[in-house]
Amino acid sequence: MTLYADLRVARAAFELDLSLSVEPGEVVALLGPNGAGKTTALRAIAGLLPINGGQIRLGGEVWDEPPRVFRSADRRPIGVVFQDYLLFDHLSALENVAFGMRARGVDKRAARADAARWLDTVGLAEHAKSRPRSLSGGQAQRVALVRALATHPELLLLDEPLAALDASTTLHVRAELGQHLNRYEGRTLLVTHDPLDAMVLADRLVIVENGRVVQEGAPTEIARRPRTDYVAQLVGLNLYRGTAEGTTVMLTGGGSLTIASPTSGGVYVAFPPSAVSLYPERPTGTPRNTWPMTVSGIEQHAHTVRVRLTARNAAAPATLLADITTAAVADLQLTPGQHLHATLKATEIQTYPT
Structure with a gap:
């Protein structure tokens, strides 16, 4: 099933009007300068912001189509990794990963066992009892990622997932994230302003400026044939x-x-x-x-x-x-x-x- 998002959102002096799709197993990067509308688009798809017009659907399942349909975030099969990860400080890494499963009705023992398996897949088994404040930036990013993946979402939303990392950590974590995304069979939408993150991680780029799509295509095509000054500067x-x-x-x-x-x-x-x-x-x-x-x-x-x-x-x-x-x-x-x-x-x- 393909995710289709035809987004029209009006907020004060800003208007978002863009369409995008994401296929199973595909990573699409929404790339643009600050204020272009990237995060607004992600929040709308996540169900955190109703659209004013258009439609969001996964296959034949409509998530948002005003004024008739609005499915809240907790009723959408999505996983989200936010820029600052938003881990629960009072919970261990294990309990953070188990949280999403518990919220979906999985019993405590099964959720913890599954969470332990997920932490092991990203090399954090020995940090299962650690609180977020004792984790490095790269470790926290991995906990946030497996917390999102543990619920087996149809759609994974990544909001500037590497922005909180220092330069010495970013290169390693970017490569590691790419490996996990290659194994993920669902749809991934990556929101970023970093062209290197987009070029390395995404199968397809959607370039957004002032709430509109200005260019779309494979990373190599975008890099070879830019169509706006912003894209030319990026590459x-x-x-x-x-x-x-x-x-x-x-x-x-x-x-x-x-x-x-x-x-x-x-x-x-x-x-x-x-x-x-x-x-x-x-x-x-x-x-x-x-x-x-x-x-x-x-x-x-x-x-x-x-x-x-x-x-x-x-x-x-x-x-x-x-x-x-x-x-x-x-x-x-x-x-x-x-x-x-x-x-x-x-x-x-x-x-x-x-």
């Missing part, structure tokens, strides 16, 4: 929209560039910042994509330096990102406000229809 690409005629693209925001293969009509053009080269003077044997630019910002990015550039004439893209080495920064003696030239090979540019 680290320069992205422009324009109109192509032959090998020339006139950019919507001003400027033009030359592409390798002729095309026509509305297109997106995308290329990585690493494809942009910087020179103090206009280079000889100049590629056709050479523009005078001004340095507007310099940021350290892992092992490279990201340089933000703005156009110095109407022929150049209005803004441009370039990734260069720290040695190149020293050679160019880069400073904000500096004038230099940027070049880009046509063969480095990807184009696709708008």
Whole structure:
């Protein structure tokens, strides 16, 4: 059975209007900036927030369809892992995991035995009697996950499940979470603002901005062909929209560039910042994509330096990102406000229809 959610929620000045589906065994990530409507969507699907219009159903079973149907959260076959896990501080790890089963009518002895088995599957058998405050962030995350899975839900909802972890723990726990999700046969909806969590854990991404779906597809497709500035920034690409005629693209925001293969009509053009080269003077044997630019910002990015550039004439893209080495920064003696030239090979540019 497929989960279908056609969500329309109006709250003060914000309006959510999006549709999504999740198949059995599939992990779908709802990805977007803060305030995009991701948590509102999750709360609506969980039954914590009634929708104003649309429908939520699992197969032929309707959970919410105003004004006729509203099934409360405790009557939906779901498991939820919240951002801060929301474990019960006064209960042990074992009792936390058993809680959901007890709430569904399983007797105490059977629930505890099942909870012990679940804790063993995530390597926490020796912490069964521990209270949440004595657990590490990664351990608490695993307790919250198996508490949600112990009730054998049809739908697992993960709300920023790694956000509370420190950087040194996240990598390990992300890999571990991926293994558990691979074994889970139900449907998983992951809400996150972290592109790495989404790319690593999800089979399909649904990108949300301002309460609307702006792009949807497999992680590799999203990364290769972004369709909004937000998505381009997530995957680290320069992205422009324009109109192509032959090998020339006139950019919507001003400027033009030359592409390798002729095309026509509305297109997106995308290329990585690493494809942009910087020179103090206009280079000889100049590629056709050479523009005078001004340095507007310099940021350290892992092992490279990201340089933000703005156009110095109407022929150049209005803004441009370039990734260069720290040695190149020293050679160019880069400073904000500096004038230099940027070049880009046509063969480095990807184009696709708008």
